[in-house]
Amino acid sequence: MRTRPLKVALLGCGVVGSEVARIMTTHADDLAARIGAPVELAGVAVRRPDKVREGIDPSLVTTDATALVKRGDIDVVVEVIGGIEPARTLITTAFEHGASVVSANKALLAQDGAALHAAADENGKDLYYEAAVAGAIPLIRPLRESLAGDKVNRVLGIVNGTTNFILDKMDSTGAGYQEALDEATALGYAEADPTADVEGFDAAAKAAILAGIAFHTRVRLDDVYREGMTEVTAADFASAKEMGCTIKLLAICERAADGASVTARVHPAMIPLSHPLASVRGAYNAVFVESDAAGQLMFYGPGAGGSPTASAVLGDLVAVCRNRLSGATGPGESAYAALPVSPMGDVVTRYHISLDVADKPGVLAQVATVFAEHGVSIDTVRQQGKDGEASLVVVTHRASDAALGGTVEALRKLDTVRGVASIMRVEGE
Amino acid sequence: MRTRPLKVALLGCGVVGSEVARIMTTHADDLAARIGAPVELAGVAVRRPDKVREGIDPSLVTTDATALVKRGDIDVVVEVIGGIEPARTLITTAFEHGASVVSANKALLAQDGAALHAAADENGKDLYYEAAVAGAIPLIRPLRESLAGDKVNRVLGIVNGTTNFILDKMDSTGAGYQEALDEATALGYAEADPTADVEGFDAAAKAAILAGIAFHTRVRLDDVYREGMTEVTAADFASAKEMGCTIKLLAICERAADGASVTARVHPAMIPLSHPLASVRGAYNAVFVESDAAGQLMFYGPGAGGSPTASAVLGDLVAVCRNRLSGATGPGESAYAALPVSPMGDVVTRYHISLDVADKPGVLAQVATVFAEHGVSIDTVRQQGKDGEASLVVVTHRASDAALGGTVEALRKLDTVRGVASIMRVEGE
Numbered sequence: 001m002r003t004r005p006l007k008v009a010l011l012g013c014g015v016v017g018s019e020v021a022r023i024m025t026t027h028a029d030d031l032a033a034r035i036g037a038p039v040e041l042a043g044v045a046v047r048r049p050d051k052v053r054e055g056i057d058p059s060l061v062t063t064d065a066t067a068l069v070k071r072g073d074i075d076v077v078v079e080v081i082g083g084i085e086p087a088r089t090l091i092t093t094a095f096e097h098g099a100s101v102v103s104a105n106k107a108l109l110a111q112d113g114a115a116l117h118a119a120a121d122e123n124g125k126d127l128y129y130e131a132a133v134a135g136a137i138p139l140i141r142p143l144r145e146s147l148a149g150d151k152v153n154r155v156l157g158i159v160n161g162t163t164n165f166i167l168d169k170m171d172s173t174g175a176g177y178q179e180a181l182d183e184a185t186a187l188g189y190a191e192a193d194p195t196a197d198v199e200g201f202d203a204a205a206k207a208a209i210l211a212g213i214a215f216h217t218r219v220r221l222d223d224v225y226r227e228g229m230t231e232v233t234a235a236d237f238a239s240a241k242e243m244g245c246t247i248k249l250l251a252i253c254e255r256a257a258d259g260a261s262v263t264a265r266v267h268p269a270m271i272p273l274s275h276p277l278a279s280v281r282g283a284y285n286a287v288f289v290e291s292d293a294a295g296q297l298m299f300y301g302p303g304a305g306g307s308p309t310a311s312a313v314l315g316d317l318v319a320v321c322r323n324r325l326s327g328a329t330g331p332g333e334s335a336y337a338a339l340p341v342s343p344m345g346d347v348v349t350r351y352h353i354s355l356d357v358a359d360k361p362g363v364l365a366q367v368a369t370v371f372a373e374h375g376v377s378i379d380t381v382r383q384q385g386k387d388g389e390a391s392l393v394v395v396t397h398r399a400s401d402a403a404l405g406g407t408v409e410a411l412r413k414l415d416t417v418r419g420v421a422s423i424m425r426v427e428g429e
Numbered sequence: 430m431r432t433r434p435l436k437v438a439l440l441g442c443g444v445v446g447s448e449v450a451r452i453m454t455t456h457a458d459d460l461a462a463r464i465g466a467p468v469e470l471a472g473v474a475v476r477r478p479d480k481v482r483e484g485i486d487p488s489l490v491t492t493d494a495t496a497l498v499k500r501g502d503i504d505v506v507v508e509v510i511g512g513i514e515p516a517r518t519l520i521t522t523a524f525e526h527g528a529s530v531v532s533a534n535k536a537l538l539a540q541d542g543a544a545l546h547a548a549a550d551e552n553g554k555d556l557y558y559e560a561a562v563a564g565a566i567p568l569i570r571p572l573r574e575s576l577a578g579d580k581v582n583r584v585l586g587i588v589n590g591t592t593n594f595i596l597d598k599m600d601s602t603g604a605g606y607q608e609a610l611d612e613a614t615a616l617g618y619a620e621a622d623p624t625a626d627v628e629g630f631d632a633a634a635k636a637a638i639l640a641g642i643a644f645h646t647r648v649r650l651d652d653v654y655r656e657g658m659t660e661v662t663a664a665d666f667a668s669a670k671e672m673g674c675t676i677k678l679l680a681i682c683e684r685a686a687d688g689a690s691v692t693a694r695v696h697p698a699m700i701p702l703s704h705p706l707a708s709v710r711g712a713y714n715a716v717f718v719e720s721d722a723a724g725q726l727m728f729y730g731p732g733a734g735g736s737p738t739a740s741a742v743l744g745d746l747v748a749v750c751r752n753r754l755s756g757a758t759g760p761g762e763s764a765y766a767a768l769p770v771s772p773m774g775d776v777v778t779r780y781h782i783s784l785d786v787a788d789k790p791g792v793l794a795q796v797a798t799v800f801a802e803h804g805v806s807i808d809t810v811r812q813q814g815k816d817g818e819a820s821l822v823v824v825t826h827r828a829s830d831a832a833l834g835g836t837v838e839a840l841r842k843l844d845t846v847r848g849v850a851s852i853m854r855v856e857g858e
Contacts, residue, residue: 023578023722027580031578033763136722136724136726138570138576141570142567145744146567146570147744148463149456149463149739149742149746279705279708292736293565293736293737294565294730294731294736295565295736296731297565297730298728298729298730300729301724301726302723307721307723311720314722315576315578319574319577326757327756328752334462
């Protein structure tokens with residue numbers, strides 16, 4: 001074993017960073033044995049240098065992250081700051097000064113993955129980011145290495161723990177969205193400003209990363225259709241139950257049936273209770289992958305938290321260190337397929353639509369006509385009437401999102417349709 | 430991209446091998462793009478050369494596997510023959526003649542993994558075998574790479590599809606073992622001689638491989654305690670249901686509480702219905718991994734079959750080819766921890782024991798005394814009496830297998846105990 005240690009610079013020392021530093025110390029012997037050389041924490045860049053950080057030598061702490069990544073003797077920079085800047089500039093600077101990079105930064109990877117990969121390649125360095133998607137769950141490596149000989153057709157995932165906690169709570173207790181969110185906040189599962197989670201921004205970043213790797217195609221955050229879950233109601237869960245379904249916020253990356261394009265989207269959807277994703281409880285994450293040869297795979301585990309995320313970061317750190325020692329680099333960006341990313345209107349799925357309608361003869365015929373005119377085939381219709389008001393629940397066969405959108409627009413114009421109470425996609429069948 | 434192709438020799442062209450060859454042809458462009466060079470099927474060793482093999486150039490077919498692996502121009506040998514010999518000699522010969530090896534051979538890896546890894550290392554070559562455990566499910570790579578910075582404490586898996594199909598059938602229909610086996614055979618899930626599956630030999634080989642990688646310790650097939658599932662009865666399933674459990678044939682690899690030793694075992698066990706493994710249906714496989722930092726992870730998918738196994742083989746093939754091009758090798762055997770493998774007697778778990786006893790006063794006191802004398806603490810006891818005969822169902826707290834064994838031996842000697850109807854371990858709590 002080599003005795004000269006590999007030097008690691010840690011950018012950020014919050015929940016994840018402090019756990020990375022802790023494990024690097026407590027498991028130093030194991031890491032050395034697995035890498036083939038000791039690893040040494042050579043510097044820690046933080047914003048608040050005066051904060052006491054248990055187990056971290058204060059002489060390693062600096063507020064000058066730029067100087068740290070420019071030192072020239074750093075083998076691996078671990079970036080757990082998050083956000084676009086200064087993380088992006090620091091990572092690029094690290095490559096230019098001879099370091100490889102391990103990052104947990106989903107927002108940055110989703111926005112600028114191609115440029116960062118290019119910077120890594122130009123400098124012959126590694127860029128690893130297993131922790132950016134679904135915390136501890138090995139996903140990036142299985143997708144880009146284990147399934148490298150296969151053709152992935154679909155990735156269907158619960159990739160945000162906060163929203164899964166909220167939806168699970170609504171499902172199991174009948175609570176409304178606000179009540180469930182309040183509980184998630186009280187328990188620390190939701191942040192004070194939950195927007196990034198509940199509006200699907202976090203999941204959309206992960207969808208972009210997963211789609212890119214799965215389809216060997218650049219997929220940016222802007223390419224991902226996004227719909228949050230703040231408008232999911234207790235009534236939606238009641239409807240889902242009648243369908244033998246539950247509701248999850250899903251990240252869905254699909255290859256079109258003809259193989260010539262892909263789509264990526266995040267939105268709440270009904271999935272059958274028999275689907276493995278339906279039983280993913282609390283803040284857990286799970287990702288279901290469908291491929292030509294392997295068939296259906298699922299990866300399940302904690303999607304966030306300091307320790308789980310640190311586990312993923314350290315797995316990457318070991319891999320990158322091994323690569324340094326052997327003078328090689330791991331698989332870089334694979335975007336050779338360069339498939340077009342289709343807009344949401346091209347997505348084909350099933351829909352569950354609840355309409356408030358006048359309770360009089362001929363309404364169903366009118367509604368059915370509108371569906372037919374837009375080429376959306378109806379699977380089932382259920383009518384419930386009371387006191388001159390009625391509701392119609394329509395479940396469609398597979399249709400494009402554009403066709404469904406046109407149908408709904410036309411339905412809203414009917415005199416007999418008082419309102420469209422909810423539209424929910426049905427997935428995983 | 431390099432234009433000179435990497436040459437692949439295929440040993441075996443059965444269910445898996447023919448699928449590997451097919452995908453190498455149909456997905457040649459994708460594989461080339463992902464590897465950075467084309468791959469070419471340079472030879473196929475078979476036993477029956479006259480059999481028509483669709484899509485395979487007859488001029489590549491040979492019965493002389495030894496000459497094929499000795500050719501010297503082969504980059505990667507894919508071994509999908511199975512069994513110990515001639516596979517072992519062919520793999521070693523391949524290393525000596527400059528090739529890296531991808532194998533799906535669980536029996537060989539479990540028996541001679543250390544020697545094969547040593548041969549690979551001596552020759553600076555790769556030995557990859559993702560397909561040896563749980564078919565298409567990425568497990569070897571996540572355990573040895575993604576979790577390389579973590580400490581795995583437990584691996585709990587359903588790693589044999591045949592037995593899971595049988596047990597699932599018994600659970601869902603109330604069928605007995607033979608009836609369920611007959612159905613598995615009729616549907617092609619069980620072989621004509623199902624011994625390797627139902628007696629746990631197949632699962633034990635996989636347990637040895639998983640334990641070795643998870644604990645960075647050599648674990649051989651002989652180190653794995655093995656109990657088949659042919660004696661599981663419909664009555665056992667009824668007992669399990671009363672406990673809120675089902676029964677699965679589990680491969681369990683554990684680090685002892687003090688961290689100083691490990692165990693590996695295969696046997697049927699009750700697990701709670703709330704455990705993610707309980708809902709693994711049919712011939713699917715799933716492996717649950719518990720580690721210090723990541724927490725609880727689960728990997729799920731098809732554990733066998735030509736296409737899924739080929740997916741795993743091809744993922745390895747891409748990785749090994751990339752390593753060839755970069756002049757590096759992937760992670761080899763990691764056995765530095767060299768922990769002792771403890772015997773079954775040291776395993777600590779809970780037990781569900783059904784006793785047929787005389788229905789008279791004092792029996793429960795006698796039985797309870799025997800448990801206490803052997804240091805096995807009782808959690809619950811349920812008595813059912815009828816016509817002078819009675820049954821006692823005892824569920825224990827955690828105790829060593831040795832203590833439980835002593836208890837059962839002593840119970841059998843009691844006049845009032847007519848027989849020990851069943852003993853089943855309770856896991857996953």
